[in-house]
Each structure stands twice: as structure tokens, then as C-alpha cells.
Amino acid sequence: MLALLVSFLIAVYLLGPDLISRWAADLVVFRKTRVQSHAEEVARSIIGAVVPLIVAFLWARWSGALGRTGTHYDLETVFSSLQSDNFFQAHRPQFFTSLRAFFWMNFVILWRLYALVVLISIARIVIVLSYNRIWRRLHKRWMRTLLATIVPRISEWDLLFSDMLLPEGSFRIMADVLTKTGGLYQGAIQDRMLNNDGSLQSITLANPRRFERAEFHKAKAEDIETVSDEFWFNIPGNLFIVMSSDIANLNLRYIRRKPLSFQPSDEEREVLTRLLDRLREGK
Structure with missing residues (x-):
């Protein structure tokens, strides 16, 4: 049971945000992908989710929502009960009470995590769609390098x-x-x-x-x-x-599609007029 819970937490905290970011990227560009091992997939998911996860955790803690829903004791009770049948039998009422707190503790973190992932994905979509205009306005090399790291790996x-x-x-x-x-x-x-x-x-x-x-x-x-x-x-x-x-x-x-239009200045018009007059005099 403990292994099942850990696998579920890995999926919702790591693989879920990664799937959303991939799906959002596929809406605007065709990504360059390669076959990865399971370890590489998990490692990439951890790297991609660690920043929004930390922000979501600090957000939930700063707002007080995390402290109102449960405590460190609830976490210990849930994991200890899932690991040991004897502990579960001795703390059955506390387990179900802590399980509810455990659920709400994860909920207040997860909805913030997925909200951040969706916002980041929308921002990446806007950046990709406006990449041409943004890239031309960035003149420093490090800015363009940073912009290239934000967009997905494009084919x-x-x-x-x-x-x-x-x-x-x-x-x-x-x-x-x-x-x-x-x-x-x-x-x-x-x-x-x-x-x-x-x-x-x-x-x-x-x-x-x-x-x-x-x-x-x-x-x-x-x-x-x-x-x-x-x-x-x-x-x-x-x-x-x-x-x-x-x-x-x-x-x-x-x-x-539309050729560039050339609009000469007044000085250029004057020079062109003089050249035409000289050509006519030469005839």
C-alpha cells in the first residue's frame, strides 16, 4: 500500500505537470523528441517540476492553508500505518483522521502547483507565438540565450x-x-x-x-x-x-509576400530629379 501511495504521489507531483507542459508545447510547435529510459523521464520530470513545486509549497505555507489542514503528526501517522499493520491496528481512529488531513494537505499544494504549471505553459505558448518579435527586440546575447531555453526543444x-x-x-x-x-x-x-x-x-x-x-x-x-x-x-x-x-x-x-516599399526623402528626390535632368540634357 505504501508503494502504491508513493507511486501515486510521484505521478501527480512530477509526471502530471510534465504531461501538461508537453501538451501545451505541442499546441504551437512540433517538439524534437528522443526515446528516453524510465530513469531519464523521471529525472526530466523532477527538473521541470521542482521549481513550481517549491513555489506552490511556499505559497500554501505562507497563506496558512497548509497549517490549517494538517500537521507533521498526520504525515507520520499515515505513512507509519501504511508501512506497519501493527501500527495501523493500534492507531486505527487516528489513521483515518490523519488520512483526511493528508488529503487536504496535498490538495492545497496540488491545485497551486497545477495552476502555476498552466500559467507557465500559457506564458510559453505566448512566447513561442511571439518569438520572432521578441527575439528581434533582444540585442544582448545572454537575453537571446535565455529566451531559447524557455521555449521547448523544437524540431x-x-x-x-x-x-x-x-x-x-x-x-x-x-x-x-x-x-x-x-x-x-x-x-x-x-x-x-x-x-x-x-x-x-x-x-x-x-x-x-x-x-x-x-x-x-x-x-x-x-x-x-x-x-x-x-x-x-x-x-x-x-x-x-x-x-x-x-x-x-x-x-x-x-x-x-509584399515587397518592401521605398519612400525616398526630400533630399533623395531632389538628387534623383537633378540626375534625370542631366540625362535629358545629355540626349
């Missing part, structure tokens, strides 16, 4: 297919895909699928087109004047899926 593919590290503005991601069979494809990234470990499974290209490499090399060999754009042909359909196992090389290009 490199999820990072490449997002705008987290791009300048401010809306971008379209274009891809040039060279397959292992020699096919060269081009299109805008419409979607991507990742495996459970964060590796790339497939990409979906919108408005795809294929480059006819054989015809291009044939024209070059015959010394025919060629333009590479003439050898790109649209693929029937709006979407084209390429599996990662077929990809030999992948190039990504980030194209701003």
Missing part, C-alpha cells in the same frame, strides 16, 4: 518551415526539391508532415512544376541557346507530395 524542420527567425513581415516558403531519381521539382510549401521524433516525413508543394533536365542538357550539348525557365513545366494538379525518403537535396527560399 529543426518545424523551425525551417516557420517564420520564427525571419524578419518581420509575411513570407512565402518556396522549395526546390531534387529527388534520388534525378527529378527536380519546385513549388510553394503548402504543408509538411513530421514523424514522432521530429524528423521530416513528407512535404506538400502547391502549384508544383518539374524541370526537364534531360531536354535541358540535350539543348546545351547541341549549343542551342537556352533559357532555364523554358524547361519548367507545370504538373497537373494543385498539390504534389514528396516523401522524405525520396529527397536527395532540398533548398528553401523565403520570399516576402
Whole structure:
């Protein structure tokens, strides 16, 4: 019975907060995961829960809620009764009284612990969604390092297919895909699928087109004047899926959807006007 209680306490105090933080991270990014042993899972859960657990305990103690619900004697009675049948038989009434106090002592700590975990998870979600804007406003290296430690370990593919590290503005991601069979494809990234470990499974290209490499090399060999754009042909359909196992090389290009507008100053307008006047006089 004691082992069952200890396992339950480990689950609610350590594994529960870790599961909530993982679930919250999966809402906004695809995490890079790896297979861990049971000891590594418990160790990581302890590290992730120790700070909010300490804060929750001090919060409950400072508010007086922990002292009102039970005492150190209640804890000793519950654990001693679960460990020894003789002690339980001799202190049966005290055990059930202390068990109720033990329940409420854990309750006043747990609801504060999970409230802190939820608040921290919400803060991490906001930081991830605003990572681009926050990162550009932090100019010191240690600040950016601290910001990187706050966000979850993100899959490199999820990072490449997002705008987290791009300048401010809306971008379209274009891809040039060279397959292992020699096919060269081009299109805008419409979607991507990742495996459970964060590796790339497939990409979906919108408005795809294929480059006819054989015809291009044939024209070059015959010394025919060629333009590479003439050898790109649209693929029937709006979407084209390429599996990662077929990809030999992948190039990504980030194209701003709205080109930057150039607004010259009054001095620049005056200089441009003088240059145009001189060009006209030269004619």
C-alpha cells in the first residue's frame, strides 16, 4: 500500500505537470523528441517540476492553508500505518483522521502547483507565438540565450518551415526539391508532415512544376541557346507530395509576400530629379 501511495504521489507531483507542459508545447510547435529510459523521464520530470513545486509549497505555507489542514503528526501517522499493520491496528481512529488531513494537505499544494504549471505553459505558448518579435527586440546575447531555453526543444524542420527567425513581415516558403531519381521539382510549401521524433516525413508543394533536365542538357550539348525557365513545366494538379525518403537535396527560399516599399526623402528626390535632368540634357 505504501508503494502504491508513493507511486501515486510521484505521478501527480512530477509526471502530471510534465504531461501538461508537453501538451501545451505541442499546441504551437512540433517538439524534437528522443526515446528516453524510465530513469531519464523521471529525472526530466523532477527538473521541470521542482521549481513550481517549491513555489506552490511556499505559497500554501505562507497563506496558512497548509497549517490549517494538517500537521507533521498526520504525515507520520499515515505513512507509519501504511508501512506497519501493527501500527495501523493500534492507531486505527487516528489513521483515518490523519488520512483526511493528508488529503487536504496535498490538495492545497496540488491545485497551486497545477495552476502555476498552466500559467507557465500559457506564458510559453505566448512566447513561442511571439518569438520572432521578441527575439528581434533582444540585442544582448545572454537575453537571446535565455529566451531559447524557455521555449521547448523544437524540431529543426518545424523551425525551417516557420517564420520564427525571419524578419518581420509575411513570407512565402518556396522549395526546390531534387529527388534520388534525378527529378527536380519546385513549388510553394503548402504543408509538411513530421514523424514522432521530429524528423521530416513528407512535404506538400502547391502549384508544383518539374524541370526537364534531360531536354535541358540535350539543348546545351547541341549549343542551342537556352533559357532555364523554358524547361519548367507545370504538373497537373494543385498539390504534389514528396516523401522524405525520396529527397536527395532540398533548398528553401523565403520570399516576402509584399515587397518592401521605398519612400525616398526630400533630399533623395531632389538628387534623383537633378540626375534625370542631366540625362535629358545629355540626349
